[in-house]
Structure formats: C-alpha cells, structure tokens
Amino acid sequence: MMKIIWSLCLIFSLFNSILSFSSPANHLCLPDQRDALWEFKSEFYIQKPDWMESDTKTTTEKWKNTDCCSWDGVSCDPKTGKVVELFLWASSLNGPLRSNSSLFRLKHLQRLELTSNNLSGTLPSSISNLKHLKVLNLRGCDMFGKIPSSLGNLSHLTNLDLSENDFTGELPDSIGSLTQLTELQLAVAKLTGKFPLQLLNLSELNGIDLRFNHFQGMLPSNMSSLSKLASFDITGNSFSGSVPSSLFLIPSLMILALGKNDFNGPLEIGYNISSSPSTLGSLSLEENSFIGPISGSISKLVGLWYLVLSFWNTEKGMVDFSSFLHLKSLKTLHLSYLNTRSIVDLSLFSHLMSLSDLDLSGITVKISETLSLPSTIETLALSSCNIAVFPKFLQNLTSLYSLDISVNRIEGQVPEWLWSLPALRYVNISQNVFSGFEGSADVIQRSEKVMLDISSNTFQDPFPLLSNSTVYFSGSNNRFSGEIPRALCELVNLDTLVLSNNNFSGSFPRCFNARISVLHIQNNSLSGVFPEESVSVYLRSLDVGRNRLSGKLPKSLINCTILEFLNMGDNNFNDTFPFWLSSLANLQILVLRSNKFHGPLSSLMFDISENHFTGVLPSDYFASWSAMSSAVDIVDSTLFKYAGRSSPYYHNSVGLTNKGLKMELVGSVFTMYKTIDVSGNRLEGDVPESICLLKELIVLNMSNNAFTGRIPSSLGKLSNLQSLDLSQNGLSGGIPPELGKLTFLARMNFSHNRLVGPIPQGTQIQSQNSSSFAENHGLCGVPLQETCGGKEEEEEATKEEEEEDQTLSWIAVVIAYVPSVFCGLTISHILFSCKPDWFMRIFHSFT
Template sequence: MAPNEKTQRWLNNTDCCFWDGVSCDLKTGNVVDLDLFGSSLNGSLLSNRGLFKLQHLQSLNLSSNNLAGFLPDSIGNLKHLTVLQLYGCGFFGNIPSSIGNLSYLTHLDLQGNGFTGELPESMGKLNRLTKLLLSTSKLSGNFHHALLNLTELTWIDLHSNNLEGRVPDWLWMSELVYVDISKNALTGFDGPKDAIQTSPLEMLDISSNTFQDPFPLLPNSTRFFSAFDNQFSGEIPTTICGLVSLDTLLLSNNGFIGSIPRCFKSFNTMLSLLHLRNNNLSGKFPEESISVGLISLDVSGNQISGELPRSLMNCTRLEFLNVEDNMFNDTFPSWLSLLPDLQFLVIRSNEFHGPIYSLSFPRLRIFDISKNIFTGVMPLDYFANWSAMSSVAYVTDNKQESVGFSFSNYHKSVVLAIKGSEMELLGSGFRMYKTIDVSGNRLEGDIPQSIGLLKGLIVLNMSNNAFTGHIPPSLSNLTNLQSLDLSENRLSGNIPPELGKLSFLALMNFSNNMLEGPIPRGTQIQSQNSSSFAENPGLCGAPLQETCGGGGEEVYEIVKEENDQVLSWIAVGIAYVPGVFCGLTIGHILTLYKPYWFMRIFHSFA
C-alpha cells in the first residue's frame, strides 16, 4: 500500500501506531505529535474526519502537501495544539475564526497558501504565540488590531501579501526580534519617530513597499535592516552610524540624495553588506565609509565621482563590487587583484581610463568594465590565471546568517549586455553566469589567445573597441559559450570554422569589421540573422546574400596556422600549473613539434 494511502486510512480511523511522524503518549495511547510533512496528502481536510478527533494533539505538521480547499472550522477542536504548521498546502479563502480557540498555540505557520481577506479578530486570543508566519499569501487590509494582544511575539513574517496602510506603534511593545513585512503596500509608521528604538529588534525587512519619510530610528540591537524599493528621500540619516551591531544595510531603489555618510568604517568588521543602488547620491566616495568586513558593496546607479576608495584594499572578504553607472574618474583598479575572494567586479558606465594591466583574478566570475575609456593592448596572457572561469563547475555563494535570515545573492543585481540588449541578472543567475564584458572602450591590438582557457565562460562581449588581427581560433575551446559579440572592431581574416561546432552559442555578432571568406557552416551560425555578419565587405555565404567563389586552400592555410598558435597557448595555460616536471615535459614535446613557437613563448616569459 502506498505511503499516502496508509496515511489517509490512518487519519480516518485514528488508531494510534508507531509509524514515522506519529508520536503517542505511552501511558494513555493518545497521539500528541503528528508530522506528515511532504506525505503526498491531497484533497480537502474535511474528508479526514479522524484528524479533528485527536483532542490531545500538541503538534501538527501537514506542510508541503496538496490539501487544497478551505481550512475547516474544525481545526479549532484541537485545543491542546502548541505548534500548527500548514506551510505550502494550497489552502484558500479566509483563515477561520476558530483559530482563536487554540489558546495554547506558540508557533503558527500558514505560509505559502492562498488565504485572502483580513486576519480574523479571534487571533488576538493567541496570547501565548511567539512565532507567527503568514507570508506569501493574499491577505489584505490594514494591520489588524487583532495582533494588539500578542505581546509574547518574537518573530512575525507577513511578507508577500496585500497589506496596506501604516504599521501601528503598538507592534513594538512586544518582544519582537524578527519582523519581515516586505512586499506589501505599507506606507509608513504610526506613532513617534523613535517608537521602534525601545524594542529588542535585530532584523527588520520593510523592502518593496511604499514607505515614505520620516526614516525610522532603529534600536542599537539592529543587525539586519532592509528598506530597498521604497520612497524614502533626503539624506541618509547619520543615526545609522550609531548602530554598532549592524551587519546588513540595504537601501537601494529609493530617492536618497547627498553624500554617503562618513561613518561605516567605525563598524570595523561588523558591516558586511552595504547596498545603496539606484538613488541620487553624489560627491566622492569617502574612505571612511568602507568597513573592512565588507562582503558585498553596491553603489551603482548614482552620481558618485572621484576615485574608487583605496580603503577597499583592506576588505579581504569582499566578493561582490558593483559601482556601475556613476561618474568615477580613475585608472583601472589593479589593486583589487589583492582581494582573494573577489567574484564579481562591475565598473561599467563610468570614466575609468588608461590601460588594463594583466592581473590574476582566480575566483572572478563576472568581469564588466564596459563603457569606460580604457585604452592600450591587452597582453596575450591576460586571462591565463583566471581559474574560476577556466572551470565549467558552478560555484555556490557563501551565505551570511542574520537572526535566522539567510542572505544569499538575491539582493545582488548586475545588468549584462547581450547582443545589444540589457538583461538584469539576479538570484540564482549569479551561480550560473560567467561573463566578460570589455565593450565600449578603446582597446586595440590582438584579442588575447589566452581567452580560450576560460572554458566556463557563458557571455563574451568585446564589441565597440579597436581590436585588430584575426579572430582567435582558441574561442572554439569555449564550449559553454552562449553569447559572443565581436562587432564594431577592426578584425580581419576569416571567421574560424571551429566556431560552428559551439552548440550552445545562440547569440553572436561579427558585424562592422573587416572579415572575409566564407561564413562557417553550423546549425548555430546558420540560424543567425544576416545583421550579425553585416558590414564585412569580404564575407560571403549564408545567411548573407553574397555567394562564395574559390579560395578554399588559402582559407585552410590560415586556419592551420592559427591552430598552431592555439597549441602554443595551451602550453602557456599548462605552464601555470605547479610542477617543474610537467612543464619541462610538455615544453620538450612542443619543442619537437613546433620549435619556433616554443622559443617565442620561452622568450616572452624570460
């Protein structure tokens, strides 16, 4: 008999047995604990009449089942319940008023259902309740006075509902430590500005509402404060500087003006996440605003000018840095290569200038320096030490725990340019994407052959520069590549036929160069629009209208010569792996195979 059938039969006859998830009082035989989490139950609870006869039940967990329909009034018969968990069951309609009969309840979890309407007034009778979880439903109305008497609450989660109006000041008279009221339609706080300051609050999330001024005065115990996607304005209040326990501050997508407060450095190693994205902040980025404990810093989409603060060199835990779309005027921050954990570097759309030196970024997964004024030649070995992008494995971000709240990369955001369109990358996309974007600069010379070492690369954009020479055949090593843009350069020669074998390469653009010869055959290349090859007078073959004549042998010789170069650059990549014996052995083989290229490589490192 299938487990769900056994469970359904047991619920209907109420016999006590020792199945998994069922605990009984050995003296009386009464069921006291029923945990049927994820047991494939379906249908309505009304059909499980035996469940509501378990008068001595103290803990009930039916979460992650398919118990659609209304939550029956008979739930109020289980008067000895202390824990009720019905997370993600598919219930809809109003929460029954009989819920108020469960006067012993300390933990109520009704998250992830489709409950509608306001909270029942009878919920005010649950004066022993410490944890209330009602997120991700369709609850509406104002903050109901039903919660007024719940003075024992330490944890309340109402995020992702349709609540509106203002947050009452009596909410802070309880023992609340964790409050998540994000993703509603709340507009502000009732009561005096300092109403929250007397609470023991550690975590407050009011993001994605329509909160306006005044900005709340938070208690010193605050560790996590998220207020992004609201309508706060004016300067960021310096009262935040006094929050000595603050670990996470998320104020993106508001209307803050003025400069960044000169105080965060005083937190020493405490502040790890500082996100001020998409405000109207201006002036220079003060050195004093950099906490050495930073893991993630996002000040993109503002009007910050001057140089990138050199105090970032002290942030040895920094993983994510996004300063795109500002007015920074500085040289390439080569000193960032000293940060061992840096994974995301985005400085696009600023006024960074000068050469970009060859550096080692072993953990970097997103590198975006587009739309600046960088000049010069990229060294041929530029990408030789970028280990993370050389691997096809995904890397899981570290998570910072804050009062039971798991911060992942959900709050991070980067805009990627793919074939002329912009795509915002957030959430799990950060674990998947490995991208390089150097477009919109003034870089020249050959595209480094060492690009072929980055086998995990998903997006490569080198468009709108002044690159010359041939397209490196080593690009054919990038078997995970999905988007390639080399347009608006001065590249010559043919498109390497090997690129036709890249089965994931869905988007490509070679337009506005000086390429010639036949367009390689291959399903992905042939499916491109003709605009991807436009403005290359020497190109021919589908999808262009121009047909190709002779010259096949000449094309073959070009490809053969460039393949020899690929072999040489594979040797360069391997040479970076520790081990003298391995290096000497491969060097000896290459010497026999291609003496001229081996000597050239040897002298380049001498």
C-alpha cells in the first residue's frame, strides 16, 4: 500500500514539474519599464497633505526593490512583464504632467489613475501616445486649459474621468471618436458651449456626468439615440428650453438630474406606461425656470425612489399633493419652496411607507394632533412652514437623524424629550421664539448631538451644556451674557463655534480646541488682548469684529495656512499693517476697518477703511489681484459631513460701506468680496490705472483720502461696478465720459474734489442727487444747476489747464537752466585761466 502511495506522489510531482516547465514564465518587471517609472516619479516632488502623518509613506515612496511589478499601485502583464496599470490615487505628486514625461514610454498602459494629485498644468496632447488606454482617471488634479483633441485617438477608451479640474473651452469634437466609451465624467470644471452633439454618436455610453460647468443652450431633441444610457447628470449649468421628451424614452435610464439650470416650458413625460414600466428611479428638476402647475404625468413614473422638484414656481397656484401617493417606492421627496398657496396636510405622506427624506420647507403645513409619519423617516425639513407649536409627532420618529424646523413661529421652551430621540444628530431650531430648554442643565449634554443651531431666538442664561460629540454649534443672535463658558474648551471635536451678536463680555478664552476651523464671536463686548494660544492652525474663518479687543494682532495667525476669512474690524487694535499676513496664500477676505492700524500699506486688502494708513499706491498696485479679474466666487461657508450626511452652510458676514450706507453682507458665496474699501485713510498720489484689471469689481470706495490727479478713464472698463465713491480727495480734471456707459453703476459720489467740466451724459450718472457732485466748483450740467457753456467753455477750461501745465513746465526749465548756465560759465573761466598748452592737450585728448 505504501509503495502505491509513494508512486502516486512521485507521479504527481513529475506532472507538476512538467506543467511548471511548459507554462509561460512569470516575468519580472522589464528594465525599460522600471526605469520609466523611476523617472516618472522623479518628475514630481512629494508634498504630503496636513492630515497625513509625517511618517506615513506615499505610494511611490514605497517603491524600493527592482521588481516594479510588485510595487504598490503597479500591475504588469504576467506574460510580458509590461506595465499595464498604474494606480496612484492621492500619492502627493506635485508638479505638471510634462509633454515629454517618461510616463508616455509605458506604451502598454491600459489603466491610468492619478486622481487627487496636484498636477497643476495642462493635459499634454502626448497623452495620445498611450494608445492601449481603457481607463483614464485624472479627477481632482488641478489641471487647466483646454482638453486636447488628441484624446480622440485613444480608441480603446471605455472610462474617461476629468472631473474637478479647471478645464476651459468646449469639449473637442474628437471625443466623438471614442466609440467604446461607456463612462464620461466631466463634472465641476469650467467647460463652455452647447451640449456636445458628438456625444450622440457614442452609442455605448451608459453614464454622462457634466455637473457644474458652463454649458448652455437647448438639449438636442434626439437624446433617445443614447439607447444604453443609465445615468445623465447635467446639474448646475445654464441649459434652457424644454426638457426633451425623448429623454424619457431611453429604456435603460435610471438617473436623470437636470437641477439648477434654466429649463422652462411644459414637462412632457414622453413614455407610454402601457408598453413597459419605467426604469427611472431618480429625477431631479430643482431650481429651474418652470412656471405653472407641476405636471401630473410625473405620477406615471411609479419606479421613482428619488424626486426633487424644489423651487418650482406655480405662480401661487394649487398643487395636487395627492398625485405623489402613486409613487409608492419614494424614499426621498423634496418639494420645498414651490411658491404655492396650497396648504399641505402632513398626514398625506403617512402612506409612503418607504419615505426616509422629506423636505416641505417654504410650504404652509397642517399638523393634526394624531399625526403619525412613517418611522423610516431619517431627514425632515419643515423650515418656513408657518408652524406655531412644537410638533409632538416627532416623538415617534425613532430613526430621525436630521431635523430642521427653523424659521417658524414656535415659542416657549424646547421639550426635553427631543434630546432622547436615539438617532438624532443634527438639530436646527434657529429663527423661532424659543426662550429656554426644558429639563436639567445637562439635558443636551447627555445626548449625542453633533450639530446644533439655536441662533436667532431669545435664549438667555444659563448657557446650555453641550454634548462632548458636538462638532457644530451656532448660538448667535440671542441674549447670552457674561463670560464665554469655559466648558466649551472641553469639546474636543468642536469644529465650528458661532456666538456672534450676543452680550458676552470679559476676556477672550485661552482654551479653544486646537482643531477648530470656524470661530465667530462678532459683535459682543469682549475686551483685552487676543490670546496667541486661541489661534488654531486649522482656522479657515475667524471673526471677532465689533468687540473691544486691543493690543496687537496675534502673530500666531501666520501659522494658519488655510485661513480664508479674517475680520478684526471695529476693535481697538493698535499695530502697524500686518505685512506677514501676505504669506497666507488662501486668505481671501481681510477686514481691519475702524482700528488704530498705521504705517505704509501692503498689497493684501479687502476693507481697511477708517485707519491711519499712508503712502502712495503704485500704478501697478492691483495688477496681481487675480481674484477680482475673473469671475471667481469665494465659498466662505462651512459644510460638515457626518456619516455621509451634510449639514447646512454657515454664512459668514461682514460690514462695509456701500452706496454711502453702512451695511452687513451675509451669504454662502461672497460675491461681495469683489469690493475695495480704502476710505478714511491718508493715501495720496494718483488712483492706480491697474484698477481697470479688476473686471469683477462691484464696489470701489476710495473716499476721504488725499488722492490727486485725474480720474482714470479706464474705470469705464469695470462693467460690473455698482458703487463708486471718490469723494473728499483732491482729484482734478473732468469726470471721464466712459463712466456714463456703466449700466450697473447705481450710486456714485464725486463730491469735495477739484473736478471741472461737464458731467458726462448717461442715465445712471444724471439720475444721481446733486450732492454727489457738490463742492467741485468747476463742474456743470445735469443734475447740477450750473449750465455748461458748450464746447467752447469746455475747450477753454482744457486750454487753461494745458497753459497752466505749460507754465509749470517752463518754470521747471528755467529752474534747471539757470544753474546749468552758471556751471558752464564757471567751468569756462577755469579752463581759460589755465595755460594754453595744457588746455590744448586736454582738447586733443577728447578729439
């Protein structure tokens, strides 16, 4: 028996050896492939993000041995040893992808993924050298410029993702040659033009993502030619016209996202329900220009589980909410701000047993005492619903995660049972008339609330004890007083703290969480110095304006490399201009107004009015202010994500002088960042010509300084300018006629200068009050009472000014000439007093 077993083992061993010799060898990485990878790595420098531990190695830093096929992120063909896949997601690569990069020597690459690296630069046309590519993913690589037409040569490409870059221009026609393409993702870029018709030739496409670009025009009527399309997302563009009914004829379509465009006209669901049930599961039509009743044909889409129709303008018409009851599979239903006079009974939605996300904000709701909504609801938004009593039905929503009942009329105290809901993490009860909390002082602390917004109520002391898990807290616009509670310092997870517009006093706390990113304590009565240790290196937004803080700016701010918003205005800071702030590359909004800053000015500015700055602004002063020379919106809000869900934005606010009025700017997108206010200082010299480069400038206030010279005619190029204040300076000459052509210029002030000549023609200029031109004794014309004497008077004024300039020039010549004559005579006397032969030797040496 043993002999038989040994014989079988021997036979098996020999058989295995034969197989090993007969099978192809598993080649190691070929030298030319390894060298190309080494060189590709050397083309970039490694800069790890702040969140990565210093001792953590990136993918390419782990490349050590000679067999590149075993390296992280590298895959080879086992038969040939050629590199076929390169996956370097978030590998901290910094530097442009060169046109002659060694990457293009890896000619057998089939998959290239460089997602989330900093490849700041253009996409080289030599990318077409990788002719075997099937997957190309360059999402979030900070690339810019036009998409090269050479991409059309990658005939094997099935997946193309260039999202989250700054690509501009139109999509090249050559994309229509990618007949194998199944996934096209170009979201969050700056692409322009109409819908790329060449995409209709790509019959294999099952996913198109063009979200948040600048496409415009109408969609083609024959969209159904994309017969395999499963997902079509064009959210956040400027498409207009009617939604083609052919979209609903695509049998495979499951996701259709058309929100945040300019679609209008009737919505036709071009599909016959009797032929086959619709596969469409997700439909987004929010924030378009639809006017009139909501199409009842939506009820035919019985497979919908996601439906968003927010901001549909029904023109105060009625909405038949019962039509949504046919959609039994609905999990998400957003009907907010429909501009309807209808009152919706919440009990209507108790029949949608799968519902988990309901948003009826902006619609008056009726809540009965016996109301019971499905226990599956996780997110409920009833903001601006005209609710006067705290909804008791919420007690039964044991799955409720997020609750928004802001902007209602609810009075009294917040019930204690709210904090015992087991899943509740986000609560927004702002803008009501709440005055306190039921239960003991630690009722909130015992819960696990992550985000809590109680702003704009009438809460007063005692300040609530917050949960240790709190990430976001806003208690602004209430009646809290005394010192800021030191218990806030114990909240180790706190990321956003907003306590603006209360009555807090005392010194600024020295103990805030070192990881806090938004700290707003504007408009209180805090005093003393701003402590250095209260500055977190993670700060993105810091607002302590309108307090009584004194001393110098904390130098520890220089470590806040991601700081975007800084408001120190309306305090008692006494310091020179903080030049060191210019090293903060991400700082976009700086407010230092109404302090005691002094000395010369740096190039970093937003609002520095009412200080003591001096000096001359050079003519090229604004040449590098790129943020105002192109249409860039600065998102200054804070979006938090927890367990895959998002909280609302927190809006920054800042005060400035606009159109002669003190005003507060509030918003999630700070378009008013495009404002320059240097009023109330001691600046002198000419108004810099380079200001005309700031194409997106909206407000310009240079009043109450010592500027002289002429008003630059180039100001007429600021087509978006709405407010211009040059009053109380020493400006001379005429008001440039070009300013009369600025159609948005609603408010201007040229008073208290030395301006002369006629006020330019133009509806906007001549509609101003006469006080806008007062104390300029040489000005004439509407709206002033002084009439102009025609062209002769204007020419005479110009002639007198030219003669004055000429006289000054002649005086300068005489002043320079007299010493020259004197020096010449002196030298001549000396020379001719010398011996003739000595003089002749000097003369011959020069001739």
